[in-house]
Amino acid sequence: MTVRVRFAPSPTGMFHVGGARSALQNWIYAKQQGGVFVLRIEDTDAARNKPEWTEGILSALDWIGISRGSYEGPYFQSENAGEHRAAATRLYESGRAYYCDCTREDVQARTGSQYQGYDGYHRDRGLGPGPGHALRFRTPDEGVTVVVDLIRGEPTFENKLIEDFVIARGDGSPVFLLANVVDDMTMGITHVIRAEEHLPNTPKQQLLWDALGVKPPVWAHVPVVVNEKRQKLSKRRDKVALEAYRDEGYLAGAMRNYLMLLGWAPSGDREIVPWSVIEDEFRLDEVNPSPAFFDEKKLRAFNGEYIRALPVAEFVEACQPWLTGTGTIAPPPWQPDEFDADAFAAVAPLAQTRIAVLSEIVPNVDFLFLASPMIDEAAWTKTMKDGSGELLDAAVTAFEALESWDAESLKSTLEAVGAERGLKLGKTQAPVRVAVTGRTVGLPLFESLEVLGRERTLTRIRAARLRLP
Template identity: 65%
Template sequence: MFHVGGARSALFNWALAEQTGGRFVLRIEDTDAARNRPEWTEGIISALAWIGVNGDNPVFEGPYFQSAYAGRHREAVAKLAADGRAYHCACTRDEVKARTGSEHRGYDGFCRDRGLTEGAVRFRTPDDGVTVVEDLVRGTVEFPNDAMEDFVVARADGSPLFVLANVVDDIEMRISHVVRAEEHLSNTPKQQLLWQALGATAPVWAHVPVIVNEKRQKLSKRRDKVALESYREEGYLAEAMVNYLMLLGWGPGDDREIMPWSEMVPLFRLEDVNPSPAFFDEKKLRAFNGEYIRALPLPVFIARCEPWLRPDWDRETFARVAELVQTRIAVLSEVTANVDFLFLDEPVFDQASWDKAMKNSAVEILGGYLARLEKAGMDPESLKTALEEVGTEYGLKLGKAQAPVRVAITGRTVGLPLFESIEVLGRERSMDRIRAALARLGGRTGAGEAGPGTGG
């Protein structure tokens, strides 16, 4: 699944590419067979396309596959060895641990000058000085060279490791800016040394802040809801997700938050990205999404709801209530529960709603309203007046009188406006539902304990 953090990094790159007239390069780094499956690749491409990062825009390039450049990777390893910047090493991990006393101290340089021609290939890290990384987000970061071991760039079978393959591919593809998550910062001095050793100028680095949950813990796929696809499936709009992700670590410099992509791109600056951890607030994302849903033209909203409407549900009936639905939901998946009562033979009852509403004067209210509903006008105002009259008889305000009727009609205590719902449902179906509720109550006041059954 595609992590929301990866999506945020992609959008920052995408904004930079659009703003500068550059290219956004999608490269699938597939050299690790254990982590490479076609369906995962398709998932990445599909998730990026959902947020607008795809070939419909001329700045998009790819996807490329790292495995296609294996020959270039091996050539780079050979060049490093020929130039004296790398050497073969036959040491096992156990041997290194035996010499250093710890597997955490790093490699001790044992094979540096042995002149071996087989084994893994290690980069010869400078013995002293510092490697300076100029980062647009984090400023100047210095890494003492004597704290870096001679790291492996190729396995004994000649296959390159990611640290080398990544650099070779970036050089080949003329990558000018590397914008990625801060956890990759520790790899950067090694990669910068490789860029220099291969005779190329290192790119502009920008390591964007880690994304954390409400406990300020780094978002984890084992603990948190991090998959971009899960938000898509829940009914979040792509444009709302894009807007929210762009604001994780960056802002336009004023109080605006709800902004279309076209307005964010000219304002975006990597230098303005805050290096502090960014809080992924799902409640705020939900509020963003609600704003975007309410801003949709009604025909567009109706079309966006289609995946959450069952095939046998009448679309004209849905269109009659769509405007009411649009003002009440925060994600599109909530459409189903808001309108299912209109299409089922009987509503799906929520037990908690039933227990809350079907007590005290519920039988009297339902019975009184049933009698009036038979003759009342079928417009919302007339339907409301009829229920107000019943409530007055029992000393109840409209809000209290509505509860049992709403549950009888819709199955829930919250949802679309009651009287508009009755109007669309129709007189006979509405009366049938009130009769069914009375039957379940057994005609007894306070009979909520009887329970509603399972509904349709």
């Protein structure tokens, strides 16, 4: 039997990091088993679906390494509507489903509570199809439904506690539960690997598989992803869009690595490992069923490690979208003709060790490409104290006299300027840094001045001096 897994997102918004994790788990499992990864777009919610969301799903999958052409699909759930309706008809004709015209208010009136489920009122009343008649599945009165799950063991559900659930609406359109089952049957899905939140629906879906005469797939419900308060990640509250992390400058390799650690770990005392190791070692039955904490700080640290591991040439290439403002990346504060590729190449090794996401490259190097630095006024106020003007004057005089404009000469010269005034180098260089770069922190100062050049450095220090008493 060929293993066939599926990833079935809905095109109703940005691509959720939890969905990305599920996609990767399905992808790896299919690859390990010599199987097939199927992409199905569940697009039956016409009011919320947008073509751009579908393209966003495909682009996000491309980015994390599940590229177009390497999987089967994408299929669209809406294209299988005829099979959904046919399955509903078979269930009705076989006596496994019946029609009901009860409204929600009718159900509440009979049970006396909005929290009670449907009471089977129309089970044996012989109501036929018609406008406003929903089709309900006839759940067995006795016995249990056992869900064999690779991660959670054998969750068991008493059938008498499962209400006769709706499988087709009053207008005849099948609901998600039935459509999902029929699609998996039609596509020959053998393993369903999905988030824990779908587990409550699983006994209902398994009953549908049984009623339609097809063996259910192997189930595997991976743990829910939660935030630092142990709340399920929410689009409304948390930063969950994969595209947002991509556009901020997270590397695909770091994101893949981190997502796979949400509920699982490679062998040994290690977390940052080559993708080939994850592909080889990942096992579904080793996934921890407990909720998985999505720690953005940890992801950021991961990304910094991945950035520092890049060859410098690859780092320079990876920074280009932020330096040029291409794709979905906002343009930098300098004009295209102000960018100096050679200057950036000179400071790239310094920047590479200091940033955790690629978007941070812009505030680290903008002073090189702007006509004048973007002054952080809070930094200016903090740094430019009494005596700073006289210190800047001395720095200009000393720098003008330099024969060699290199980092070591600049450092020793400014160090001497500070020593004459009883200042350590840190105190001496702070006003110079703000005058030249606009900030109190950034790349190593003297290497930066070397790349910036004598004329531009002196011009900026003089301009800062004019702002002081």
